[in-house]
Amino acid sequence: MPLPRHIAIIMDGNGRWAAARGLARHAGHDAGITAVRACVEACIAKRIEALTLFAFSSENWLRPGEEVARLMGLFGDALDREIANLHENRVRLRFIGERGRLTVRLQSRIAAAEAKTADNDGLALQVAVSYGGRWDILKAVQRLAAQCAEGALQPRELTEGHVEAALELSGLPDPDLFIRTGGERRISNFLLWNLAYTELYFTDRNWPDFDAAALDEALEFFAGRERRFGRLAGAAPRSTVRA
Ligand code: IPE
Ligand code: IPE
Ligand code: MG
Numbered sequence: 001m002p003l004p005r006h007i008a009i010i011m012d013g014n015g016r017w018a019a020a021r022g023l024a025r026h027a028g029h030d031a032g033i034t035a036v037r038a039c040v041e042a043c044i045a046k047r048i049e050a051l052t053l054f055a056f057s058s059e060n061w062l063r064p065g066e067e068v069a070r071l072m073g074l075f076g077d078a079l080d081r082e083i084a085n086l087h088e089n090r091v092r093l094r095f096i097g098e099r100g101r102l103t104v105r106l107q108s109r110i111a112a113a114e115a116k117t118a119d120n121d122g123l124a125l126q127v128a129v130s131y132g133g134r135w136d137i138l139k140a141v142q143r144l145a146a147q148c149a150e151g152a153l154q155p156r157e158l159t160e161g162h163v164e165a166a167l168e169l170s171g172l173p174d175p176d177l178f179i180r181t182g183g184e185r186r187i188s189n190f191l192l193w194n195l196a197y198t199e200l201y202f203t204d205r206n207w208p209d210f211d212a213a214a215l216d217e218a219l220e221f222f223a224g225r226e227r228r229f230g231r232l233a234g235a236a237p238r239s240t241v242r243a
Contacts, residue, residue, distance in 0.1 A: 001223045004176035006050040007043065008198065010190055011036070013182025013206030020206075026070045031208035033078050042212040043123055044089050046219075050124040050172050054190050058098065058132030075129060076106050083113045090122030096168035097131030124172060131168070133192030140166035169194050177222045181207045199225045 011032060018028030036053065043051045056071060086093055095110045102110070143166045147153040153162070164170055175191065175198045183204040187195065201218045203210075226233060 001219070003046060003048065003219065004199075004222055005048070005173050006052070006175045007048060007177045007179065007218075008052040008054075008175035008191055008195070009039070009178075010054045010180040010182075010188060011207040011210075012180060012184060012188075014208060016182065017206035017208045025067060026074075028206075028208055029071055029074055033074065035208050035210045036078070037082065038211050039215060040086070040091070040123070040125060042215050044091065048123060050126070050175075052096070052126040052128060052169065052172075052175065052191070054128045054131065054188075056097070056129045056131070057189055058130060058135050059189060061101070061130070072103065072106060075127075076109050079109055079113055083116065086125070087117050087120065090120040091117060091125050092120040092122065093117045093125050093127070095127050095129055096136075097129045098135055099130065101130045126169065126172075128168075128190070132189045133187070134189060136168050136191070137163075137193055163193065167193055174198065176227075177201060177218065179203070179218050181205050181210050197227070197229055199227070 014028030014032045015025040016028070017031060018025050021027070039053075040051065055075065060071075061068060083093070093113050095114065099107050099110065140163055144153065144158060144162055148155050148158075169191065174194045174196065178190075178195055178198045179201050180186075181203055183202070183206075185202050199222055201221050203214065203218070205214055
């Protein structure tokens with residue numbers, strides 16, 4: 001069965017999971033951490049190369065301050081609790097997103113976790129916090145524009161490769177499989193550039209209920225897709241090709 005090299009997930013539906021049980025929204029976020037652990041373990045067992053998890057979007061800052069504060073606390077606590085186990089499993093952990101908006105304390109916990117696992121050769125795990133696809137592209141454009149202004153680059157020499165190299169996921173293959181839990185069928189400003197040819201899988205299951213069996217269902221969906229990348233049937237290789 002062909003497996004994706006890179007899986008990207010919008011972990012949605014925590015609040016609805018909690019509401020359905022008469023619980024506060026934060027109970028859903030807490031339960032979501034258990035699902036993250038199960039998903040990461042399943043990806044390690046299957047030797048998936050890369051997993052990118054959307055934990056908090058640029059727009060999620062617009063939620064009530066209390067929910068935002070709880071989520072930020074949860075990220076820091078989960079990081080402290082899980083980092084040793086991740087490191088033992090040779091996971092290379094990185095955060096993508098506008099980290100200057102996070103508290104200094106969380107930024108330093110993130111930097112320490114990234115440094116600890118930087119040389120690991122197992123699963124490349126990206127956690128997107130304060131991330132937006134438009135922010136990512138805009139930042140890349142600003143960087144390239146600055147290089148042009150300095151004369152280090154000519155605008156007409158710019159290639160897709162330059163843009164890719166300036167994006168947060170540079171160095172990783174584009175996601176092969178996108179999963180969104182929670183029933184919504186939209187991208188919500190996730191990886192706008194990198195999802196160009198990704199297979200899209202949506203499930204009504206809420207994130208706290210997403211387990212190894214649910215991941216297997218998504219992988220079966222993926223295995224059944226024919227990826228053409230614009231070519232004719234039967235002609236496309238498994239990973240992204242560019243004309
Ligand atoms: C996803 O669950 C987690 C974050 C966006 C932080 P939600 O909190 O969006 O849960 P629903 O969509 O309201 O059920
Ligand atoms: C997307 O979920 C962001 C994350 C899961 C981190 P949202 O719940 O914020 O998305 P919308 O508002 O339904 O589009
Ligand atoms: Mg949601």
